[in-house]
Amino acid sequence: MxxxxxxxxxxxxxxxxxxxxxxxxxxxxxxxxxxxxxxxGEPENTKKAYLPKLKEWFQYCDHVYPTDPYKYNMNFDKIYLFMFFQTFRQQKKRGGNRQLQQQDIYFDAEAYDNLMRPFAGLSLGQRLLENAPHVEANL
Incomplete structure (x- = not known):
């Protein structure tokens, strides 16, 4: 219509x-x-704590799904891969990197690419069944 x-x-x-x-x-x-x-109704400190992770999510979506018109919509695959990266990436220092935050950079695209390289070309199901148990936390 x-x-x-x-x-x-x-x-x-x-x-x-x-x-x-x-x-x-x-x-x-x-x-x-x-x-x-x-x-x-949300406390001010809660907003301050959540905002960097929200910005990191948007930058993650921009990097991993650059041509997807619905890249910011959450689904199982996107959330799983984002959480996988959060779990196995090199842990950030508490308080974050002020220099990067001033540049509005929250997502480390190079670290993501390095971590996910062994899983390139595999579907999420294959990643879960074949490779995820073999990943070491110190990649």
Missing amino acids: DGVEKNDIVCSNNVPQIQNPAALNLETALQQFVIDLRED
Whole structure:
């Protein structure tokens, strides 16, 4: 349907119906209210602690999935590989690297590439079954 977004259509008794735009606006406004309420109630130090990891996630997605239009959407594979990297990479010093943070760099692409090189070309299932048990923490 031209000019109609997929989210604007609701199926009732297998007959597509276009939703009332006012209802969509209300739903969007309510969702945004909940997000704002959650963020406003979050302690300032929690925001400071979570922000670097959030930036690292976005930089990870930019590096690993550069052409994926949905690269920031979380799914099992992306989260698993990100957590795998977090677990087996060389541990960062507490407080992070201030020089890199000033440059807004949180994800070490070179370390990721070096760690994941032995697993190149394997599907996630193959990585789990064949290679993950043989990985040593001091790579």
